Amino acid sequence: MAQVFVYGTLKRGQPNHQVMLDCTNGSSAFQGRGRTVEPYPLVIAGQHNIPHLLNLPGRGHCVAGEIYAVDDQMLQFLDEFEGCPDMYQRTPVRIEVLEWEGRASAPEEMPAAGRIVWCFVYSTASYSPEWLHLPYHDSYDSQGKHGLPYNPRENR
Numbered sequence: 783m784a785q786v787f788v789y790g791t792l793k794r795g796q797p798n799h800q801v802m803l804d805c806t807n808g809s810s811a812f813q814g815r816g817r818t819v820e821p822y823p824l825v826i827a828g829q830h831n832i833p834h835l836l837n838l839p840g841r842g843h844c845v846a847g848e849i850y851a852v853d854d855q856m857l858q859f860l861d862e863f864e865g866c867p868d869m870y871q872r873t874p875v876r877i878e879v880l881e882w883e884g885r886a887s888a889p890e891e892m893p894a895a896g897r898i899v900w901c902f903v904y905s906t907a908s909y910s911p912e913w914l915h916l917p918y919h920d921s922y923d924s925q926g927k928h929g930l931p932y933n934p935r936e937n938r
């Protein structure tokens with residue numbers, strides 16, 4: 783099992799969330815909500831309005847998202863789905879727990895709000911320099927006020 787922090791289209795209510803629920807991809811269990819300990823630039827970029835957390839800790843905002851426990855099959859599926867390692871790189875990042883719903887074998891293993899957990903994040907290390915001048919978001923919603931809705935793959 784691995785812990786993955788999702789901040790973009792994989793979150794609940796966002797356009798790609800259903801892939802996390804599809805058992806043929808493996809298993810995933812929602813653990814809770816969290817926020818990156820360090821600030822990162824979260825931009826919506828390219829002609830398809832794709833969210834990217836740029837791997838530049840120290841700039842931007844602490845970014846909110848969701849923590850999932852996933853099995854190896856789902857992790858491999860997500861790597862492929864996210865175009866890892868070309869488009870995104872799966873990077874370990876420290877996440878502050880905001881609310882925890884996941885199970886633990888003993889109560890003392892249960893991360894409480896404020897605890898820090900390590901999670902994999904699909905972040906982007908290679909991008910065009912203009913992306914650094916895009917607005918930095920602190921949480922992603924495809925239908926947000928930015929007016930840049932995600933263009934699903936089937937429409938491209």
Ligand code: PCA
Pocket residue numbers: 787788789790791792793832833834864870904
């Ligand atoms: N999917 C991944 C990375 C960006 C995206 O849209 C996620 O939701 O975390």
